[in-house]
Amino acid sequence: MKKEEKNVKITPYEVEGSLSEKDYNNLIKQFGIQPLNPELLNRIKKHTKDLHFMLTRGIFFAHRDLNWLLDEYEKGNKFFIYTGRGPSGNTHIGHLVPWLFCKWLQDKFGVEFWFQFTDDEKFMFKHDLSLEEVQKYTYENMLDVIALGFDPKKTHFLIDTKHAGIMYPEAIKVAKKITFSTTKAVFGFTNETNIGSIFYTSMQTVPCFLPSVLKKKNIPCLIPLGVDQDPHFRITRDILPKLGYYKPAIIHAKFLSGLKTFGGKMSTSDSDSTIWVTDSPEEVKKKIMKHAFSGGRISIEEHRKLGGNPDVDVSFQWLYYFFEPDDKKIKQIHDDYKSGKMLTGELKQYLIDKINIFLKEHQKKRELAKKQVDKFIFKI
Amino acid sequence: MKKEEKNVKITPYEVEGSLSEKDYNNLIKQFGIQPLNPELLNRIKKHTKDLHFMLTRGIFFAHRDLNWLLDEYEKGNKFFIYTGRGPSGNTHIGHLVPWLFCKWLQDKFGVEFWFQFTDDEKFMFKHDLSLEEVQKYTYENMLDVIALGFDPKKTHFLIDTKHAGIMYPEAIKVAKKITFSTTKAVFGFTNETNIGSIFYTSMQTVPCFLPSVLKKKNIPCLIPLGVDQDPHFRITRDILPKLGYYKPAIIHAKFLSGLKTFGGKMSTSDSDSTIWVTDSPEEVKKKIMKHAFSGGRISIEEHRKLGGNPDVDVSFQWLYYFFEPDDKKIKQIHDDYKSGKMLTGELKQYLIDKINIFLKEHQKKRELAKKQVDKFIFKI
Numbered sequence: 045m046k047k048e049e050k051n052v053k054i055t056p057y058e059v060e061g062s063l064s065e066k067d068y069n070n071l072i073k074q075f076g077i078q079p080l081n082p083e084l085l086n087r088i089k090k091h092t093k094d095l096h097f098m099l100t101r102g103i104f105f106a107h108r109d110l111n112w113l114l115d116e117y118e119k120g121n122k123f124f125i126y127t128g129r130g131p132s133g134n135t136h137i138g139h140l141v142p143w144l145f146c147k148w149l150q151d152k153f154g155v156e157f158w159f160q161f162t163d164d165e166k167f168m169f170k171h172d173l174s175l176e177e178v179q180k181y182t183y184e185n186m187l188d189v190i191a192l193g194f195d196p197k198k199t200h201f202l203i204d205t206k207h208a209g210i211m212y213p214e215a216i217k218v219a220k221k222i223t224f225s226t227t228k229a230v231f232g233f234t235n236e237t238n239i240g241s242i243f244y245t246s247m248q249t250v251p252c253f254l255p256s257v258l259k260k261k262n263i264p265c266l267i268p269l270g271v272d273q274d275p276h277f278r279i280t281r282d283i284l285p286k287l288g289y290y291k292p293a294i295i296h297a298k299f300l301s302g303l304k305t306f307g308g309k310m311s312t313s314d315s316d317s318t319i320w321v322t323d324s325p326e327e328v329k330k331k332i333m334k335h336a337f338s339g340g341r342i343s344i345e346e347h348r349k350l351g352g353n354p355d356v357d358v359s360f361q362w363l364y365y366f367f368e369p370d371d372k373k374i375k376q377i378h379d380d381y382k383s384g385k386m387l388t389g390e391l392k393q394y395l396i397d398k399i400n401i402f403l404k405e406h407q408k409k410r411e412l413a414k415k416q417v418d419k420f421i422f423k424i
Numbered sequence: 425m426k427k428e429e430k431n432v433k434i435t436p437y438e439v440e441g442s443l444s445e446k447d448y449n450n451l452i453k454q455f456g457i458q459p460l461n462p463e464l465l466n467r468i469k470k471h472t473k474d475l476h477f478m479l480t481r482g483i484f485f486a487h488r489d490l491n492w493l494l495d496e497y498e499k500g501n502k503f504f505i506y507t508g509r510g511p512s513g514n515t516h517i518g519h520l521v522p523w524l525f526c527k528w529l530q531d532k533f534g535v536e537f538w539f540q541f542t543d544d545e546k547f548m549f550k551h552d553l554s555l556e557e558v559q560k561y562t563y564e565n566m567l568d569v570i571a572l573g574f575d576p577k578k579t580h581f582l583i584d585t586k587h588a589g590i591m592y593p594e595a596i597k598v599a600k601k602i603t604f605s606t607t608k609a610v611f612g613f614t615n616e617t618n619i620g621s622i623f624y625t626s627m628q629t630v631p632c633f634l635p636s637v638l639k640k641k642n643i644p645c646l647i648p649l650g651v652d653q654d655p656h657f658r659i660t661r662d663i664l665p666k667l668g669y670y671k672p673a674i675i676h677a678k679f680l681s682g683l684k685t686f687g688g689k690m691s692t693s694d695s696d697s698t699i700w701v702t703d704s705p706e707e708v709k710k711k712i713m714k715h716a717f718s719g720g721r722i723s724i725e726e727h728r729k730l731g732g733n734p735d736v737d738v739s740f741q742w743l744y745y746f747f748e749p750d751d752k753k754i755k756q757i758h759d760d761y762k763s764g765k766m767l768t769g770e771l772k773q774y775l776i777d778k779i780n781i782f783l784k785e786h787q788k789k790r791e792l793a794k795k796q797v798d799k800f801i802f803k804i
Contacts, residue, residue, distance in 0.1 A: 164592070168600045175597065205596070209589025209804075212544070216585070217555065219620025220548045224604060227619060239607060240599025243623035424589075 054272050055231050057169065059299070062307030068105055068271075068298055075274055077106040077296060087114055092152040097369045098145050098297070104268065106296040108281070113293040116264045117153070123264040125149050126251045126292070128160035131181035132170055135188040136318045137399070138300040138310035141366060142268045145297070147192050149268065150199070157199045158422075159189055160251045164204040168240035175205070183417070188321055190413035190420055191406050200422040202254070204247050210424055211250045214257060219246040221283045230275045249280040253289040265292040270299060272309065300365050303335040306356045322407065325400045332359065332396050333389075339381070340388030351384035352391075359388075359395045367398035434652050435611050437549065439679070442687030448485055448651075448678055455654055457486040457676060467494055472532040477749045478525050478677070484648070486676040488661070493673040496644045497533070503644035505529050506631045506672070508540035511561035512550055515568040516698045517779070518680040518690035521746060522648045525677070527572050529648065530579070537579045538802075539569055540631045544584040548620035555585070563797070568701055570796050571789035580802040582634070584627050590804055591630045594637060599626040601663045610655045629660040633669040645672040650679060652689065680745050683715040686736045702787065705780045712739065712776050713769075719761070720768030731764035732771075739768075739775045747778035 052067050052074065053060035063071075072079055080099065084107070089095050091114075098104050113123055125146050129139060150157050163178045170178075182203055189201070204211060227233050227242055252265045267277060274296060281291040299309040302317035310318055316335050319328055339357030341347035354360040360381060368374045377394065380386035432447050432454065433440035443451075452459055460479065464487070469475050471494075478484050493503055505526050509519060530537050543558045550558075562583055569581070584591060607613050607622055636643045647657060654676060661671040679689040682697035690698055696715050699708055719737030721727035734740040740761060748754045757774065760766035 164596050168596055175593070205593040207589075208592035209587075212588035212592045213555070213585040216544050216548055216620050219623065220618050222619045223616050224613075224619060224622060225615040228615065233604075235605040235608065236603050238600050239602045239604060239623050239626065240596050242604060243599065243619050246619065 055275050056273050057231060059272050059309040062301070062305050063299065064307055067307075071271060072106050075106075075271070075278075077108055077274065077294070078110075080105055080107055080110075080295070084110060087111070091117070096145060096148045097371065098141070098148075098365070100371075101364060102298075103141065103365050104145065104295050104297050106271070107294060108277075109291060109293040110266075110295060113264055113266055121264060122153070122155055123266045123293070124156040124158060124255050126158045126160070126265050126267050127269055128162055128248070128251070129185050129189075130162045130166045130169075131178055131185045132166040132173060133181055133312040135185050135321045136310055136312065137321070137362070137366065138302075138318075139185075140188070140192070140321070141300050142270060142297050143189060143192055144366070145268050147194055149266070150194060155198070156255065157194055158251050158255065159199065159201050159420075160248070161185065161201060161203045162244075162248060164208075164240070164247060165244050168238060168244060179205075186417055186420065187410040187413040188406075190416050191409035193409070194420075196416060196419040199420055201420045202251055202422055207422060207424065210254070211247060214250045214254060215243075215246040217287055218249045218280075218283055219243060221286060222246065222279060226279060230279060245276050245279055248276045249283065252277070252280055252292040253284055253287070256289055262288075262290055264290050267292050267294045269294065269296060270309070271296040272299075298365075301337075301358050301361055303331060303358055304337055306337050306339075306358050306361065319399060321403060321410070323403065325396075325403075328399050328403065329396050332392050332399070336362075336392060336395070338388045338392075340391075344387060347387060348384045352381045352386075352388060354378045354381045357381070357388075357391070359391050363395055363398065367395060367402065435655050436653050437611060439652050439689040442681070442685050443679065444687055447687075451651060452486050455486075455651070455658075457488055457654065457674070458490075460485055460487055460490075460675070464490060467491070471497070476525060476528045477751065478521070478528075478745070480751070481744060482678075483521065483745050484525065484675050484677050486651070487674060488657075489671060489673040490646075490675060493644050493646055501644060502533070502535055503646045503673070504536040504538060504635050506538045506540070506645050506647050507649055508542055508628070508631070509565050509569075510542045510546045510549075511558055511565045512546040512553060513561055513692040515565050515701045516690060516692065517701070517742070517746065518682075518698075519565075520568070520572070520701070521680050522650060522677050523569060523572055524746070525648050527574055529646070530574060535578070536635065537574055538631050538635065539579065539581050539800075540628070541565065541581060541583045542624075542628060544588075544620070544627060545624050548618060548624060559585075566797055566800065567790040567793040568786075570793035570800055571786050573789070574800075576796060576799040579800055581800045582631055582802055587802060587804065590634070591627060594630045594634060595623075595626040597667055598629045598660075598663055599623060601666060602626065602659060606659060610659060625656050625659055628656045629663065632657070632660055632672045633664055633667070636669055642668075642670055644670050647672050647674045649674065649676060650689070651676040652679075678745075681717075681738050681741055683711060683738055684717055686717050686719075686738050686741065699779060701783060701790070703783065705776075705783075708779050708783065709776050712772050712779070716742075716772060716775070718768045718772075720771075721764075724767060727767060728764045732761045732766075732768060734758045734761045737761070737768075737771070739771050743775055743778065747775060747782065 052071055085099055127142055127146055161182045163182050167175045167178045256263045277294055284291055302308055302310040304317040337358040339353035341350055381391055432451055465479055507522055507526055541562045543562050547555045547558045632645045657674055664671055682688055682690040684697040717738040719733035761771055
């Protein structure tokens with residue numbers, strides 16, 4: 045490893061500081077994952093006709109075993125998608141990034157989608173969170189997943205405490221093969237970690253093979269996730285072959301920045317740095333105008349003369365990652381901001397309008413989702 | 425601690441060597457439990473009219489909080505009984521000791537009885553045991569509990585994997601309050617222990633308060649158990665008050681010796697040292713005659729002259745602990761054997777007859793039990 049390459053400290057329970065493009069590249073080596081290269085994107089495109097902008101823009105940037113997954117798919121062995129959410133709070137825009145991508149995958153490949161709500165995890169890891177609170181957030185988060193338009197016939201919610209009856213008997217098969225040493229190394233646990241948190245990764249492994257258990261045949265699994273979740277599935281990938289199941293394939297996303305700091309993982313503890321999906325248009329405007337870290341210059345004059353820097357601008361990143369799928373428009377904004385033609389206030393207003401259009405629709409759909417929850421929760 | 429007092433190594437996962445009366449006395453200090461004294465026995469007798477021979481003979485020899493339990497009972501706050509079995513093999517005579525006592529408690533106090541089959545535990549702790557094997561033993565063990573005549577209306581079987589749906593959500597509340605350090609200290613775990621075994625004690629705590637959860641009121645719990653299981657409930661007793669439940673009361677039994685060694689815990693791995701409840705009269709005869717450790721002399725002449733030692737004789741212990749409830753008869757046997765009037769062969773034959781009468785009846789009842797299993801498994 046070259047001198048300037050530093051290891052980034054990333055586990056599901058800690059993401060240290062902010063990440064640059066170089067950090068993501070280092071992470072590929074550090075985690076032993078593969079970059080999503082143009083050949084692979086073309087191979088996906090063969091099946092999907094077009095490519096989601098999160099693929100072409102490198103927001104999903106790395107993978108494990110995606111070629112194998114497509115081999116199986118081409119042989120007629122359809123995969124299912126699995127992702128999840130630790131319901132420790134309300135949903136923010138950052139959470140929606142991988143979910144929206146899952147929706148696209150479901151539409152394009154016509155596959156089943158399993159979504160795990162890890163209420164046990166959040167209860168055990170968060171000292172001050174009661175199970176009742178976690179379960180309230182689970183409900184709120186479910187509405188947001190449903191609002192994205194998943195097919196209720198092909199989408200199944202697993203809630204760890206609610207589905208423990210089918211999950212725990214499978215989790216113990218996984219747990220039997222993981223030592224405390226392994227979890228110490230992978231998650232940074234200590235002797236003072238509680239024994240529920242230590243056990244928990246077994247529960248997160250279950251959805252990777254539960255559909256195979258239920259259908260009594262081996263079904264490939266694809267997990268779109270934020271790259272910080274990869275450590276759980278490194279363990280999973282070691283163990284599932286020993287239980288007679290496929291290793292899950294994984295596709296890794298970068299983090300959407302919090303408003304205040306470019307490159308970090310959006311925090312749920314700083315409300316000013318976060319747009320919640322339930323925020324009002326006024327709240328959105330206020331937060332973006334006040335807190336979105338800007339790549340602009342200190343004065344309009346200087347900005348007009350020297351131009352801004354979209355590459356460190358959170359508003360631009362949010363458009364690029366989520367709110368402006370149109371490649372021509374995003375290039376125009378990039379160039380106009382860089383040249384100084386577009387001012388920071390204008391860029392922010394563009395984003396505010398985009399967010400508010402999205403949230404108006406989303407909030408309408410999440411109201412309607414309240415009647416649909418039962419259809420999505422997996423029937424035991 | 426005086427010089428001659430040694431600490432006995434006893435955890436649910438290791439019972440070291442054989443235990444003398446002195447060892448049991450030391451254990452009382454070591455575990456911080458209370459001896460079952462005559463005052464307490466009299467207090468029990470007030471309610472039960474007579475006392476079970478396992479109480480008067482000191483087979484149940486120690487307790488935690490039994491006075492408190494009786495206080496509550498006398499106030500009208502009835503307790504329930506909870507015990508269990510790790511289904512890692514078929515049932516042997518040793519297992520029946522606490523169960524038979526539970527039956528007496530149920531009859532005398534008219535209380536509910538919760539019986540936990542810890543199939544998850546045995547699967548995770550025993551390297552070579554599959555979940556299917558453990559579940560087969562669970563079924564076999566259930567028949568033996570039912571055969572003892574428990575009231576199906578007041579008896580509820582919990583099977584950890586089958587009842588995970590109600591147990592896991594409660595277990596995580598316990599697990600959140602236990603660190604790995606604690607389980608290391610209490611159970612002797614290491615970094616190489618698997619994470620399922622580490623978590624498991626949380627599941628063993630659940631039946632102590634599950635009836636309180638289900639009935640939405642705080643119900644006292646009494647656990648009759650082999651003294652090696654006490655460490656689990658030391659943790660339980662630390663934690664339950666923090667969750668708003670009573671500490672369970674405990675009553676501790678000594679171990680029934682294996683045939684070959686006086687004073688140890690009957691092993692399930694040495695079939696020659698064990699009488700299974702399904703053994704034939706011939707097998708019983710052969711094992712007792714061949715393997716039961718004897719306190720007799722090396723020749724009949726010497727035995728007649730010097731007498732035998734019933735206090736180290738496994739056959740006598742088995743009569744004392746289980747097969748000869750009649751106090752007059754047991755005293756007669758003790759004295760006759762000690763004086764040399766009764767020979768080892770006669771003592772063994774007396775035991776063989778008692779076992780075979782018991783097993784003939786038990787085997788009939790466990791056949792009938794096959795139709796009753798569903799009535800005993802707790803309905804979720």
